[in-house]
Amino acid sequence: MKTDAVKQIASEYSIDALKTIEQQLLNGEIPSMPIPGEDEGEQLTHVLSAIWVLETMETEKITLVQALRKMAGRVRNSIQPD
Helix, strand or coil, X not given: CCXXXXXXXXXXXXXXXXXXXXXXXXXXXXXXXXXXXCCHHHHHHHHHHHHHHHHHHHHHCCCHHHHHHHHHHHHHHHHCCC
16 A cells, blocks of 8 residues: 555545445446556555545544544554554
8 A cells, every 4th residue: 555645546536436436446347537556456455545534534624644644553553563
């Protein structure tokens, strides 16, 4: 996952558009809008992360940068051993 790609996607697309792209990727279709990523798995990761960022911005009333930092923290915590 590339944070810059998530930031770009979250800045350019709405949650509804991203959910449409998510379904296209899950169905093995080519996304109707350009999504950065080396393969479908990376594209899906970027889309799901951007959805999470946008939803977090809405519910917590925070900025894009704050939501991205929060997401990066969650990722770091999930891969660090206890």
